[in-house]
Amino acid sequence: MSASNKQATPHLGGVLQNYIGGRFVDSGQHFANVNPVDGSEINKVSEATLSLVDEAVVAAKAALAGEWGQLSDNERSVLMHKVADGIEARFDEFVAAEMADTGKSLWQASNIDIPRGAANFRVFADLAKARSGECFKTDTADGQQALNYSVNKPLGVVAVIAPWNLPLLLLTWKLAPAMAVGNAVIAKPSEDTPATATLLAEVMHEAGVPAGAFNLVHGFGPNSAGEFLSQHSGIDAVTFTGESGTGSAIMKAAADNVKALSFELGGKNAAIIFDDADFEAAVAGTAKSVFTNGGQVCLCTERVYVQRSIFDKFVAALKEKAEALRIDWPEDASTDMGPLISHKHQQKVLSYYQLAKEEGATFITGGGVPSFGDKRDQGAFVEPTIITGLPETARCIKEEVFGPICHIAPFDTEAEAVAMANDSEYGLAATVWTTNLQRAHRVAPQMETGIVWVNTWYLRDLRTPFGGVKLSGIGREGGAHSLSFYSEPMNICIKL
Ligand code: NAD
Secondary structure, eight states: OOGGGGSOOOOTTSEEOEEETTEEEOOSOEEEEEOTTTOOEEEEEEOOOHHHHHHHHHHHHHHHHSHHHHOOHHHHHHHHHHHHHHHHHTHHHHHHHHHHHHOOOHHHIIIIIHHHHHHHHHHHHHHHHHOOOOEEEEOOTTSOOEEEEEEEEEOSEEEEEOOSSSHHHHHHHHHHHHHHTTOEEEEEOOTTOOHHHHHHHHHHHHHTOOTTSEEEOOOOSTTSHHHHHHHOTTOOEEEEESOHHHHHHHHHHHHTTTOEEEEEOOOOEEEEEOTTSOHHHHHHHHHHHHHGGGGOSTTOEEEEEEEGGGHHHHHHHHHHHHHHOOBOOTTSTTOOBOOOSOHHHHHHHHHHHHHHHHTTOEEEEOOSOOOOSSGGGGSOOOOOEEEEOOOTTSHHHHSOOOSSEEEEEEESSHHHHHHHHHOSSEESEEEEEOSOHHHHHHHGGGSOSSEEEESOSSOOOTTSOBOOEETTEESOBSHHHHHHHTEEEEEEEEEO
16 A cells, blocks of 8 residues: 555565564664574564664554554455455465474464464454444433434554564454554564564565554563563553563553553463363363463463362373373474473473472472483473472462473362462463353352353454453453454534
C-alpha cells in the first residue's frame, strides 16, 4: 500500500535489523544471536538505541495520522489476512528460524508455533470486523428520549514486549488484535529470539502494511529497548508477556504516564489427579503438560498432586514417560525435546535441580545434563526430571523453574488437593483429571487461576479469556477480551 515499502528486505544470516517507519534500520550496535543446541552464533542483531525507539514512536504516530489511520475495518482485516498468507507462504523459513533460535523440535515449531502465528492474524482480523457496539435508548424528562451508542477507537501507539518461549506465537497473540483494531505497534521480541520477528517485519513489508503501523525494535530489557519503550511518554499502552518480576519493573516504569497495561506473567501450575481419573490419559496428559517445549511454556505443570491410592503407580508411570522422551537434534522428526533456550537459563534450571537436592527431594528420574559425545555437549540441554518428597513450603514448590521438572505429592481428600493447589503466589492455569462429572464441576471453579483444564491440557480456543490471577498477570486477552483491551470505547449521546 505504501510507496515507501519498496525497499529490498534483509535476510537472516547477516545482521537482523530493526524495522522503523517502513525501513530496515541498523543501529550499528550489535549483539550475538546464539543457537542453544551447540552454542554457535547464528547471526548478529542490531540493538535499538533510545533515538531509534524515539523514531519508532514518531513513525507510529505518523501512521495513525496517515494512511493506516484512514483504513476501514474491512481494509485492515484484508491486510491482516495478507500477513497470515505471507507467514504461510514462507512457512519453512519461519520454522527454520524458530528452531535455530530456540532449539525447539521440528514437530513443535511446525505444528504449534508457526501455524498459531498465522492463525492469530486470521482470528483477530475476523473478530475485529464482526464486532458490534453497545446502544441504549435513554428516557428523558421531555419524553423524547436520547440515544446512547458506543464507538471503539484504537488506544494509539502500543508497545508489545514478548518472551522467548513461544516467540512468534506470543508476539502475534498481541500484535494481531492490536493491529486489527487499528493501533500502531512497536514490537520488541526477546533478545534470545529475534529471528521470526524480523521475518514478520519482512512479511508486513511485503503485504503492504503502511509504513509506521508495524515497527520492530531489537534489544534487551533494562537500559535497552524494553525499558525505553515502557518509559516512553509517546506510548499509550504496554502489553507484556514474561516473568512476574519484569512485569513489576514495567509497571513502575509505565506509572508516570499512566499507560494501559496488559500482563501475562509467570506460573507455578498445579495438576490434580483423582483416583477416579482415566489413568492412562492422566499420565499421558501430565507428561505433556510437564515436558512440552522442555517445560518452557507458562502453562506447564510444575506441581502434581495425586490421590494416595494411585500415587506409587502414577509416579512409576510418569517416570516411564519421562525416560522415553527423545532428547535429540531439533530437526529430527522424532525428537520430543531440544535444549533449553540458553546457557543462562540452563544454569538457572540446574540451580533448582541442585536446590531440590539440598531441600531433601527424592529424584525419581533426571536431575542432570544429558551427554551426547558431540557438539550438543556445548548446548543448553538438561534432563527431564521428576522429584518427590518435598514439603509444600520448599522453594522448589513455591518458585517457577520454567524447565522440564515436576514435583509429585500425594493427597487424601478433595479439599486437601484444592488447598494445596491454591497455596501459591501464582495463579495462571490448573489441570484436573477425574471421570466424576460432579467433582469436575465442583473442583474446577475452586481453582484460584485464570484457566482450568479438565481431562486435557493446552486445548486452546482463541476466543476464550486467557490470563492469570495473583502474580500471574493483569487483565485477560483472547477473543473479545483482546479487542476490548486494545480499544478505547467512546460513548456518544444524542438527544432525540
Ligand atoms: P522476561 O521477563 O525475562 O523477558 C520478557 C521480555 O521482557 C523480553 O523481551 C525482555 O527483553 C523484556 N524485558 C526484560 N526486562 C525488562 C524491563 N526491565 N523492561 C522492559 N522489558 C524488559 O521473560 P522470559 O524469560 O523471556 O520468559 C519467560 C517468562 O515468561 C516465564 O516467567 C513465563 O512463565 C512467562 N510467560 C508467561 C506467559 C503467559 O501467558 N502468562 C506466556 C509465556 C511466558
